[in-house]
Amino acid sequence: MASPPKSGRPRDADRERQLLVATLDLLAEVGYDRLTIEAVASHCGAGKTTLYRRWPGKTELVADAVALFHADAAVPDTGDLRTDLLMSASTWHTADTRRDAVVAGLLTAMARDPELRETVRAAVADPGNAVFDQVVAQARARGEVTAEVDTEVLACVLPAMVFHQITVRSGPVDRTLMETIVDQVIRPALTRPA
Template identity: 40%
Template sequence: MGLPVDPGTDGAAAQRADHRGGRPRDPSRDDELCRAALELLAEIGYERLSIDAVAARAHAGKGAVYRRWSGKAELVVDAIERFKGPLAKPDTGSLREDLEEIARAFAETGSVFETRVMVGLISAVLQDEVLREVFRRHFEESRRQVFETVFRRAVERGEIPPERDLELLVGLLPALILQRVLLYGTPPDHAFARRVVHEVILPLATAPAPSPASPPTRCDR
């Protein structure tokens, strides 16, 4: 399902107008608009969310939104980034400690609001191609790079066999978080992330490489 087109103000035109002069942009409004977007995402879902509704909730003009974001996909993803914060970029010299640092980044919140925000986002990402691409490019990719760096360093230190499938390891925690949210409506917390690290990722990452199979013996009959 594609993004609904908001009638009225054109985003690109509003951005050009902003660069031509006029009142300077107030950075404090960014957080207010993002908060309004998250509240609406939790209350009515992504499909029904509109730029008009966000502007009205934040008591702002529609042009104020378009001067900051080109559309609602960019607005929602930016709001999620601000809400979740950046993922830790550890470099402790140990795979176990690096993954522990990442696990600690998942706060013990579990609030009803956070659950609704995540359910609204994930269900929309699965259905909306535009949102999915913006989410992948601006949110998921930066977190993926953190995991890739952690595992690549572990290979260089000899903690992980060089032939280990790093692509599989990188996707494990995000995949299990997605499953948890969709099936149980529960956002990830520190305890869950730590269990995944210790019971799934570390055992799989550090398991000894399998011995090469012996060639089959030919039996003459």
């Protein structure tokens, strides 16, 4: 038996996106610890209940907001491992000071808050790892990947190096960095002789 339809207005995808973008803006400005549902609502001219109807709390709101950074991620299949790896990393090699500020602030909060860490992992890391796994599987089917490697560990290399670049080195996260990571670390690990 099907569930009865929910009463009330249907969700407005544009409004939801506005709320998530406002969350990112405030995260970049004040950080996770000082972010409040009230501040996001005020920033958007919305009531707190508007946010609480969509998200049970700040943790879930932040996870969905951060997932926007990868919302358009697709699994590339150009027929070339290097090109596919670079295309799947394209989210990272655009200049985005807001993204960098959000990432830097969230890393500290995630280290202290296991619930936040798990929620952000499920919203951001798991989908990113799935794209990486698919790119590797496609390349393996074409005969480009010969090594037996732990793709779960290898999928973490690029995000880890990006986070290090943002938080420790304060250097640019650009195409040159992505090419260096792909050409000197990831691709050699995937294509070394078995």
